[in-house]
Amino acid sequence: MTAAPLITVRDMTVRFRTDEGLITAVENVDFEIAPGEVLGLVGESGSGKSVTAKALMQLNAKNTVYDPESHIMLQVPDQPPLDVLSLKRERDMILVRGGAISMIFQEPMASFAPAITIGDQMVEQLRLHSDMSRKRAREISIEMLDRVGISDAAKRFAQYAFEFSGGMRQRAMIAMALSTKPKLLIADEPTTALDVTIQAQVIDLMKDLVAEFGMGILFITHDLGVIAQTADRVAVMYLGRIVETGPVREVIKNPAHPYTQGLLHALPRLDDLDAPLVPVAGDIPSPLERPPGCVFHTRCDRAIAGMCDTRTPEATTVVEGHEARCFDLTKGQEVA
Amino acid sequence: MNAPLVSLNELSVHYPLGRRLIGAAPVLKAIDQVSLDIPKGSFFGLVGESGSGKTTLGRAILRAAPISGGHATYCDGEVDYDLGTIGKEQMRDYRKRAQLIFQDPYAALSPRMTVRDIIAEPLEVMGITKTREETDARVREIAAKCRLNLEHLRRFPHAFSGGQRQRISIARALVCGPKFVIADESVAALDVSIQADILNLLKSLQRELHLTFLFISHDLSVVAHVCDYVAVMYLGSIVEVAPTRELFATPRHPYTRALLSAIPSLDPDDTGQAQRLEGEVPSPASPPSGCRFHTRCPVVHDRCRRDIPHLQEADEGTSVACHFWRETLPG
Numbered sequence: 001m002t003a004a005p006l007i008t009v010r011d012m013t014v015r016f017r018t019d020e021g022l023i024t025a026v027e028n029v030d031f032e033i034a035p036g037e038v039l040g041l042v043g044e045s046g047s048g049k050s051v052t053a054k055a056l057m058q059l060n061a062k063n064t065v066y067d068p069e070s071h072i073m074l075q076v077p078d079q080p081p082l083d084v085l086s087l088k089r090e091r092d093m094i095l096v097r098g099g100a101i102s103m104i105f106q107e108p109m110a111s112f113a114p115a116i117t118i119g120d121q122m123v124e125q126l127r128l129h130s131d132m133s134r135k136r137a138r139e140i141s142i143e144m145l146d147r148v149g150i151s152d153a154a155k156r157f158a159q160y161a162f163e164f165s166g167g168m169r170q171r172a173m174i175a176m177a178l179s180t181k182p183k184l185l186i187a188d189e190p191t192t193a194l195d196v197t198i199q200a201q202v203i204d205l206m207k208d209l210v211a212e213f214g215m216g217i218l219f220i221t222h223d224l225g226v227i228a229q230t231a232d233r234v235a236v237m238y239l240g241r242i243v244e245t246g247p248v249r250e251v252i253k254n255p256a257h258p259y260t261q262g263l264l265h266a267l268p269r270l271d272d273l274d275a276p277l278v279p280v281a282g283d284i285p286s287p288l289e290r291p292p293g294c295v296f297h298t299r300c301d302r303a304i305a306g307m308c309d310t311r312t313p314e315a316t317t318v319v320e321g322h323e324a325r326c327f328d329l330t331k332g333q334e335v336a
Numbered sequence: 337m338n339a340p341l342v343s344l345n346e347l348s349v350h351y352p353l354g355r356r357l358i359g360a361a362p363v364l365k366a367i368d369q370v371s372l373d374i375p376k377g378s379f380f381g382l383v384g385e386s387g388s389g390k391t392t393l394g395r396a397i398l399r400a401a402p403i404s405g406g407h408a409t410y411c412d413g414e415v416d417y418d419l420g421t422i423g424k425e426q427m428r429d430y431r432k433r434a435q436l437i438f439q440d441p442y443a444a445l446s447p448r449m450t451v452r453d454i455i456a457e458p459l460e461v462m463g464i465t466k467t468r469e470e471t472d473a474r475v476r477e478i479a480a481k482c483r484l485n486l487e488h489l490r491r492f493p494h495a496f497s498g499g500q501r502q503r504i505s506i507a508r509a510l511v512c513g514p515k516f517v518i519a520d521e522s523v524a525a526l527d528v529s530i531q532a533d534i535l536n537l538l539k540s541l542q543r544e545l546h547l548t549f550l551f552i553s554h555d556l557s558v559v560a561h562v563c564d565y566v567a568v569m570y571l572g573s574i575v576e577v578a579p580t581r582e583l584f585a586t587p588r589h590p591y592t593r594a595l596l597s598a599i600p601s602l603d604p605d606d607t608g609q610a611q612r613l614e615g616e617v618p619s620p621a622s623p624p625s626g627c628r629f630h631t632r633c634p635v636v637h638d639r640c641r642r643d644i645p646h647l648q649e650a651d652e653g654t655s656v657a658c659h660f661w662r663e664t665l666p667g
Contacts, residue, residue: 044527045498165616166386195385195554197613200598204612222527225600229607249604266532268557270599273584277536277561280529283497 005032006184006216007056007074007101013067014051014060014240022065023287025051026240027295033184033216035077040231040248041220046284048240049220053186056218057097058084076100076183099129102177106189108169112161118145119157122176129180144175148205167198171205178209188220203229224267228252233321236260239285239295246322256324258300294327302328340373341412341516341548342397347371348405349389349396353621364621366392368572369406371647374516376412379542379549381563381580383556383595387617388569390552394518397550398434399427410434412515432462435514439521441501445493451504452489455479458512474511481541482507499530503537510541518550523558535562556599560584568592571628572620574647578654588656590664591629627658635664 014026026048033039043049054060056072072084074096082100087093105111113121122141126132132140138157145153148171161169170190177185187206191199207230210217219230227234228248235245236257244257255261262280269275282299285291291298297308307327315323316330349367356362367389374380384390395401397408399419408419412433417426438444445454455475458464465471479489482503493501502522509517519538523531539562542549553559559566560580567577568589576589587593597611613632618624624631630640639659647657658664 044529167616195617196556196598197385197594198616199600200608200612201614203600223600224528225602228602228604229600252602252604263528264602266529267602268532268535268555268561269602270557270560270584270596273560273581277532279531279533279536283499283530284527 004075004077005034006076007072008032009052009056010069010071010073011067012052012055012070012072014048014055014070015065015067016061017063017065020288024240024290025287026055029237029240029242031235031242031245033218035183035216036210036214037233038210038217038219038231040227040234041218041237042222042224042227042234043237044222044284046239046287047237049222049237050188051240052237053103053188053218053220056084056184056186057101057103058087058093059097059103074100074184094129098125098180098182100182101184101186102180102182103186103188104170104173104177104190106192108166108173108193109161111173112169114161117158117160118164118172118176119159122157122172122179125176126179140179141175144179145172148172148175148178148209149201150175167194167201170194170198170202174202174205174209178213178215181213182215184216184218186218186220189222190219191226192221192223199226206230224252224263236263239287239290241295241325243296243326244322244324246318250319250322254318254322256318256322256329257296257326258302258328259296260324262299294325304328338375338377339411341376341410342374342550343409343411344370344372344397344406345408346406347393347396347403347408349392349401350404362621365572365623366401366620367396368623370572370574371406372567372574372577374548374550375565376548377546378564379539379551379562381559381566382550382552382569383554383559383566384569385554385595385617387571387620389572389620390554390569391520393569394436394520394550394552398436398518399430400436410516428462432464432512433514434516434518435509435512437502437505437509437517437519437522440525441498441505442525444505445501447493449492450489451479451484451491451493451496454493454504455489455507455511458508462512464512475507478507478511481544482510482537497530498526499533502526502534506534506537506541510545510547513545514547516548516550518552520552521554522551524553524555531558538562556595568595571617571623573628573657575629575657576654577647578652582652582654586652586665588650588654588661588665589629589658590633590635590661593666594632594634635660 009031012029016023041049066085074082074084123137126137142153142157150156150171191202231248234248234251235242238259244260265278266280293309293311294313297303313325313327315325317323346369348369350363350365353362353364382390392401396403403420410417456471459471484503523534563580566580566583567574570591576592587596594611594613597608615632626642627640627645630636645657645659647655650656
């Protein structure tokens with residue numbers, strides 16, 4: 001990767017103030033995304049994927065606390081770098097929200113306003129981010145709807161979300177997110193609510209659009225198969241930490257972290273129907289009872305007593321560009 | 337193939353859509369003339385996309401959806417019921433023999449009842465046990481089989497994770513000693529690492545308690561791993577039934593092939609794009625003429641637009657509803 005990263009996240013820790021005390025949702029997360037690169041963020045429910053994504057646009061709720069060492073730097077080419085977390089006023093956020101970064105959500109029915117036409121919603125946000133005329137905004141919106149494969153776009157422009165099918169709503173959502181020409185697209189489980197045949201269409205569409213627009217994508221999903229088909233690099237999250245990261249081929253073929261290995265063993269695969277399904281033992285701990293040391297040690301069969309339950313493993317390079325946080329990888333090199 | 341436990345013969349579930357003054361009112365054909373045998377002791381998979389009618393079919397077998405045509409019979413060697421005309425007394429008995437496990441373990445359990453009461457409720461409602469001691473013994477026995485411990489029984493559902501809640505749902509469905517269990521998307525709401533655990537539990541319970549399962553799922557890779565037979569549904573009809581291995585090795589219906597290739601492969605180089613389906617599932621209120629799949633079928637012929645293909649025996653123990661399955665088989 002030679003291009004300067006579009007977004008750089010360093011040491012990000014996100015906590016929520018609740019009645020039960022401060023809950024850690026994301027801890028010391030580092031990653032960057034270059035223009036034209038698709039980073040897949042994979043993890044189970046409660047792993048902090050969505051919180052991470054929302055932090056990039058400061059969309060988390062009011063009770064969110066970012067630790068002082070957390071940094072999110074947005075570097076749009078030909079513009080001064082922007083420290084996202086230093087933006088305090090809502091109106092400053094417009095540079096980021098919908099400007100440099102757009103987001104598409106899992107449930108498109110819940111994301112469109114039900115009583116406003118799809119077209120009006122598209123025009124509204126376009127005009128918010130530019131001084132475009134209503135007519136021009138309309139033209140661009142229809143063009144985008146057409147581009148994402150919605151037939152009869154001019155007619156569809158005047159319809160409401162309930163008149164669209166699930167797959168079409170997600171396409172309209174993508175059209176809307178891309179119409180402002182964002183540099184970074186955050187896709188939070190964009191295909192989870194769709195049937196497999198429609199999911200395949202949407203994945204194909206997103207791949208085409210990356211090639212055409214050259215934006216970076218943060219693709220969030222719990223489905224490793226979807227990641228394999230879309231991402232260039234993958235980051236595996238568990239309980240708010242990135243436990244493994246690397247090129248998607250490398251991580252799926254040679255997973256280094258016990259959690260990633262466990263996930264791959266638990267996944268029913270079509271190429272080997274005889275392989276037994278091996279669940280990852282135990283349950284995901286409640287965020288209120290966050291394990292000390294390595295967050296995965298309570299479910300790990302390779303946990304070393306006195307080490308994994310007290311100390312946090314550092315990122316260890318497996319091969320160039322592929323890192324995992326596990327003591328098992330450094331065992332041989334440890335002096336003690 | 338064992339004798340069928342549940343046998344469907346041209347079963348239909350139609351819902352009226354409003355009324356007309358003149359002429360017949362339009363109907364939504366949720367299930368249209370489905371014939372299917374579920375062999376005793378099998379783990380039978382039913383797959384399809386949303387709106388294909390898989391849940392309605394399961395509900396019709398349990399008489400939770402109205403049967404508007406055809407026959408459904410249940411025959412376990414002790415009793416023989418025609419589910420379309422079953423009487424009240426027989427129905428009460430049938431409820432003990434056929435049970436349902438729901439999809440969402442968060443919605444299915446009452447938050448105000450302890451786990452013990454949740455599992456015991458079917459026994460009390462159906463009057464299976466007479467004394468509290470007897471009920472407790474049954475609850476403890478089934479809880480142990482579902483790997484819940486005695487301490488769990490005193491707690492409320494909110495204290496449990498998704499996987500544990502699903503084990504509670506399973507225990508409740510099995511406590512009255514059913515022979516036939518419908519699992520409707522029972523692992524869809526669970527994370528991958530937990531899903532495998534529940535699937536393994538269902539399989540071991542099936543062997544231990546000699547159950548017959550109808551496993552409804554949209555996830556073909558899950559079905560491939562747990563089921564003995566698979567039926568594929570599209571728009572209220574069954575397009576293919578086959579032993580699992582046969583179905584995944586040689587999918588005969590074009591829809592099955594498309595469905596299989598749409599599953600995102602873990603191999604980044606295998607995009608499966610060759611078989612991509614275009615368009616979306618048509619509305620069941622106005623299904624296409626002829627073969628219901630013809631609007632999206634990559635190998636459609638003229639005849640497909642006119643004649644409805646019926647499910648017919650093909651080879652290797654499979655059945656296919658396609659006029660041209662033999663000609664369009666790749667390779």
